[in-house]
Amino acid sequence: MNTVIAFVVIFGVLVFFHELGHLVMAKRAGIFCREFAIGFGPKILSFKRKETVYTIRLLPIGGFVRMAGEDPEMIEVKPGYQVGLLFNQKGQVEKIILNRKEKYPNAKVIEVEQADLEHGMFITGYEDGEDSGLKRFEVSETSFYVVDGEEIQIAPYNRQFASKTLVQRTLAIAAGPFMNFLLGFLVLFYLGLSQGVPVNEPVLGEIVPDSAAEQAGLREGDVVKEIEGTPMNSWKDVVEMIRANPENELLFSIERSGEELEMTVTPDSVKSENKTIGQIGVYSPVEKTFFGSLKYGLVETYTWSKEIIFAVGKLITGQFSIDMLSGPVGIYDMTGKVAETGLTSLLSWTALLSINLGIMNLLPIPALDGGRLLFFAIEAVRGKPIDRQKEGIVHFIGFALLMLLMLVVTWNDIQKFFL
Numbered sequence: 554m555n556t557v558i559a560f561v562v563i564f565g566v567l568v569f570f571h572e573l574g575h576l577v578m579a580k581r582a583g584i585f586c587r588e589f590a591i592g593f594g595p596k597i598l599s600f601k602r603k604e605t606v607y608t609i610r611l612l613p614i615g616g617f618v619r620m621a622g623e624d625p626e627m628i629e630v631k632p633g634y635q636v637g638l639l640f641n642q643k644g645q646v647e648k649i650i651l652n653r654k655e656k657y658p659n660a661k662v663i664e665v666e667q668a669d670l671e672h673g674m675f676i677t678g679y680e681d682g683e684d685s686g687l688k689r690f691e692v693s694e695t696s697f698y699v700v701d702g703e704e705i706q707i708a709p710y711n712r713q714f715a716s717k718t719l720v721q722r723t724l725a726i727a728a729g730p731f732m733n734f735l736l737g738f739l740v741l742f743y744l745g746l747s748q749g750v751p752v753n754e755p756v757l758g759e760i761v762p763d764s765a766a767e768q769a770g771l772r773e774g775d776v777v778k779e780i781e782g783t784p785m786n787s788w789k790d791v792v793e794m795i796r797a798n799p800e801n802e803l804l805f806s807i808e809r810s811g812e813e814l815e816m817t818v819t820p821d822s823v824k825s826e827n828k829t830i831g832q833i834g835v836y837s838p839v840e841k842t843f844f845g846s847l848k849y850g851l852v853e854t855y856t857w858s859k860e861i862i863f864a865v866g867k868l869i870t871g872q873f874s875i876d877m878l879s880g881p882v883g884i885y886d887m888t889g890k891v892a893e894t895g896l897t898s899l900l901s902w903t904a905l906l907s908i909n910l911g912i913m914n915l916l917p918i919p920a921l922d923g924g925r926l927l928f929f930a931i932e933a934v935r936g937k938p939i940d941r942q943k944e945g946i947v948h949f950i951g952f953a954l955l956m957l958l959m960l961v962v963t964w965n966d967i968q969k970f971f972l
Contacts, residue, residue: 556889561613563888563903565591567733567910568616574732575618575725576605582721585621585712592616604706614959620725622713628698628705630668630676637662637699638676638690645693646676649707651700663688670696671710715941719929726925733911738854740904745846748897749839755785756838764834769818771835772809779806788837795820799831857905861912919951 568591576589585604592610599608630636630649637650637660650657663678666687670676674692694712697704710716714725755777760767777785780794780803794803799822807814820831884906891902915923925948932938 559892560885560888564613567907570732570736571729572616572618574728578725578728579620582717584714585708586618588619590617620714621708622715632665634665645691646696647693648697648699670707674709723929726922729922730911730914733907737904737908738850740900741853742846742850745849749841750845750849751837752840753787754838755791758836758838761834765821766833766835769816776808795833796830799829857908861909920948920955
C-alpha cells in the first residue's frame with residue numbers, strides 16, 4: 554500500500570509540475586486552455602476554474618494541457634443549420650444553442666447562412682418565421698456553444714495556439730521540461746538545507762551508536778589531523794585510510810575544541826563489492842548553509858542531467874539494450890524499494906525522475922515536446938510553419954510508436970518482476 558501511495562504522489566507531482574509549466578506560459582501568451590489533465594483515460598475527478606477544466610484521469614501514464622487550436626475544433630456551424638442565439642448586454646451573441654432549443658424559449662432561432670467563429674466572429678442567417686431578410690449578428694469572443702445542455706467555449710483565432718508568435722509557442726512548449734528541471738533542483742536544494750551538503754574536510758560527521766568510533770571516544774566535529782602519523786587533508790584521505798585497515802589498530806591525532814588528543818581506533822571488517830574494507834561508523838561531515846545548498850542543487854542537477862544524457866546516447870548507439878529500459882511497472886517497483894529506505898532517499902529518487910522526465914521530453918521525437926520544438930526550429934529557419942496537417946500526421950505516428958515502445962518496455966518489466 555505504501556508503494557502505491559508513494560508512486561501515485563510522485564507521479565502526480567512530476568506530471569503536475571510539467572503540465573503547470575505548459576499551462577502558465579500558454580495563459581501568459583493568451584492561449585485558451587480547455588483542459589489541464591493529470592493522467593489519461595476516463596475522468597476520476599474534475600472541476601472548472603475560470604475557463605479551464607482541471608481533471609484527474611484514470612491511467613497514470615502522463616498528462617496534457619489541451620490548448621485551443623492544437624486539434625481541430627470538434628464543433629462546426631454550417632450553412633443550413635438551425636441554431637438558437639442568446640445575447641449579452643452588449644447585444645453580442647453569448648451562446649449558440651445547437652440542439653434542444655425548446656429548453657431556451659428566449660433564444661432567437663435562425664437558419665444559418667454563414668458563420669465565422671474564428672476570425673470575423675459573426676454569424677449571419679434568417680430569423681425563423683420572419684421575412685426581414687438576412688441578418689448579421691456579432692459574436693462575443695467569450696461565447697459558448699450549447700450542446701445537450703453543456704456549454705463549450707468558442708475559441709477565436711487570436712486565442713488559439715497557432716496565432717501566437719514563434720517565441721510564445723516555443724516558451725509554452727519548453728516550459729514543461731523546464732519545470733521538471735526546476736522541480737529536481739528544488740528537491741535537491743531542500744535536501745541540502747535539511748540534511749546538509751557533504752564537505753571534503755577531515756572532520757567527523759555523525760557518529761553511529763555502538764560503533765568502533767563511539768567506543769574509541771570519537772565525537773562529531775572532531776578534526777582528524779593525522780592517522781598513524783599520516784597527515785589528513787580531506788575527508789577522502791580519512792575514508793581511504795580507514796578502508797585500507799580492517800581490524801588494524803589505528804592511532805588518530807585529533808583536534809577537539811582547540812585541544813590536541815590522541816585516540817586508538819580499530820576499524821570493523823566489512824564486506825563490500827567482494828572485498829574486505831575497514832569501517833568505524835562515522836558519517837561524512839556536512840554543512841547546512843543556504844548558498845552551499847544552492848550550489849549543491851545546481852551541481853547535482855547538472856551532474857544527473859549529464860549522466861542521463863550519456864545513458865540516452867549509449868541507448869541510441871546500441872551500447873544499452875532496450876531490455877535495460879524501465880516503464881511504469883519498473884518505476885513502480887523501484888519506487889517501492891526506495892520508499893523502504895526512508896524519505897530522504899524517496900526525495901532523491903523524485904528529483905532524479907523529474908530530471909529524467911525533463912530530458913526525455915526534450916528529445917527530438919515526434920509527439921514529445923522536443924519533437925514540437927524541432928518543428929519550431931525548422932519554422933524559424935524556413936520563415937514559415939510546416940503544414941499543420943503534415944505535422945499532425947508526424948506527431949500521430951510518433952505517438953503510436955511511443956505507445957508501442959511503452960507496451961514493449963512494460964512487458965519486459967512484467968517479465969523481470971512478476972514472471
